[in-house]
Amino acid sequence: MDTTTLILEAKARFNHNATKAYLKEKYESKLIIAEQGGLWKADNITITLLSALTNERVVLIDTFGNPVEVNRQELFDSLSNTYNSVMQEWHAEWKNLEGNR
Amino acid sequence: MIRGALLFAFNSGRYDYYRMAEETAKRINHFLNLPVTIVTDEKSRTSSTGYNFDKIIITEPDKNNLRDWGVWINKGRYQAFELSPYDETILVDTDYMINSNKLLKTFDVSIDFCCHDTTSFLMYPDAPQEILSAYSFKTLWATVVTFRKTKRAKQIFECLEMVQKNYDHYANIHSFVGGVYRNDYALTLALRIANGHTVLPGDIIPWNLVHVGKKTSVYKNSDLPFNTEYTVLFDNWRRGKIRKEYAIIKDMDFHVMNKDNFMELIL
Numbered sequence: 001m002d003t004t005t006l007i008l009e010a011k012a013r014f015n016h017n018a019t020k021a022y023l024k025e026k027y028e029s030k031l032i033i034a035e036q037g038g039l040w041k042a043d044n045i046t047i048t049l050l051s052a053l054t055n056e057r058v059v060l061i062d063t064f065g066n067p068v069e070v071n072r073q074e075l076f077d078s079l080s081n082t083y084n085s086v087m088q089e090w091h092a093e094w095k096n097l098e099g100n101r
Numbered sequence: 102m103i104r105g106a107l108l109f110a111f112n113s114g115r116y117d118y119y120r121m122a123e124e125t126a127k128r129i130n131h132f133l134n135l136p137v138t139i140v141t142d143e144k145s146r147t148s149s150t151g152y153n154f155d156k157i158i159i160t161e162p163d164k165n166n167l168r169d170w171g172v173w174i175n176k177g178r179y180q181a182f183e184l185s186p187y188d189e190t191i192l193v194d195t196d197y198m199i200n201s202n203k204l205l206k207t208f209d210v211s212i213d214f215c216c217h218d219t220t221s222f223l224m225y226p227d228a229p230q231e232i233l234s235a236y237s238f239k240t241l242w243a244t245v246v247t248f249r250k251t252k253r254a255k256q257i258f259e260c261l262e263m264v265q266k267n268y269d270h271y272a273n274i275h276s277f278v279g280g281v282y283r284n285d286y287a288l289t290l291a292l293r294i295a296n297g298h299t300v301l302p303g304d305i306i307p308w309n310l311v312h313v314g315k316k317t318s319v320y321k322n323s324d325l326p327f328n329t330e331y332t333v334l335f336d337n338w339r340r341g342k343i344r345k346e347y348a349i350i351k352d353m354d355f356h357v358m359n360k361d362n363f364m365e366l367i368l
Contacts, residue, residue, distance in 0.1 A: 002322075003320050003321075003322050003332040006320060006332065006334070007332065007334075007347055010334065010345045010347075011345060012334055012345035012346055012347040013344065013345070013346050013347070014346070014347060014348070015224060015335070015337075015346040015347065015348050017226065018223065018224045018225075018226060018333075018335070018346065018348045019348045019349075021221070021226035022223060022348055022350050022353070025221055025308075025309060025311060025353070026350075026352070026353045028308065029203060029206075029307075029308030029309075030203075032206065032307055032308065033209075034206070034209030034210070039209065039210060039307065041307075063302075063307055064302040064303050065302055093351075097348075097349060
């Protein structure tokens with residue numbers, strides 16, 4: 001039995017919250033990257049901080065709580081690219097799954 | 102630096118772990134592009150379907166661990182450090198369904214050793230985290246462990262051996278049921294002991310271990326060899342009635358607690 005038939009036969013309902021939680025789980029881990037000797041999450045706080053600072057080299061606290069000196073522009077570019085690509089994927093899958101309801 | 106994956110597989114009367122390991126190894130080759138070594142015994146090897154592991158290590162299993170359904174051969178995981186032929190190893194349970202290359206990131210996370218400390222259950226987002234007992238620690242998970250052959254990693258595995266050999270003593274101290282040996286509990290204690298009775302952030306994989314619980318069923322959406330899309334069905338109890346709910350997942354690794362369900366997915 002294919003899964004579409006299985007869902008129909010079982011009269012199963014699409015679980016909106018579980019889907020949101022699954023997507024969050026999947027894509028938040030994709031936001032984590034190792035760069036310049038630290039482990040970073042490409043989240044809005046880190047990206048905003050990097051864009052607000054002006055020095056070429058800055059010290060940031062990585063996800064393990066360690067202070068790491070980095071090249072600000074290079075890390076900003078990496079995290080921004082990661083953020084954009086992951087969020088695009090996240091959005092696309094969300095739209096697709098919502099269409100299945 | 103040579104990287105690879107290590108699987109432990111000893112068949113029980115009920116489950117064919119060697120067969121599970123073969124299918125998991127194929128997915129490791131495909132998604133992670135890593136060689137796979139298996140640690141097993143001669144008896145389990147007879148269920149081979151001909152998959153060529155990078156290396157097969159035959160050991161004598163410790164069968165001294167009884168569950169309600171029979172002998173569960175899960176002891177001896179501490180030997181991973183000595184037995185692994187790789188400089189950098191991902192040690193993974195045979196019932197872990199790999200659907201992406203995400204585990205490669207654990208090589209970037211870890212200097213010596215890393216494992217999960219937090220889980221999430223598909224279809225049950227608010228499930229509480231497991232603890233050893235009401236008076237003890239949050240459980241660490243031995244499902245996925247990445248380590249390098251360093252002095253510190255060696256110490257952690259030596260501690261794991263020590264905890265395994267004195268499991269009832271630690272069960273008594275930490276007030277958990279010691280009858281059935283669990284690698285997760287032994288790892289929780291061993292890592293803390295090796296770290297001076299604490300957990301270091303760098304030893305923790307910075308995302309959650311995704312479980313498929315026993316009341317959840319997973320179905321393949323395609324019969325293609327390396328399918329990565331699944332439908333997850335869950336019985337949601339509300340006011341004394343069951344309501345079937347589903348979600349569709351893809352490209353996500355997960356640990357299947359129901360071994361029968363795992364066999365259905367791989368065969």
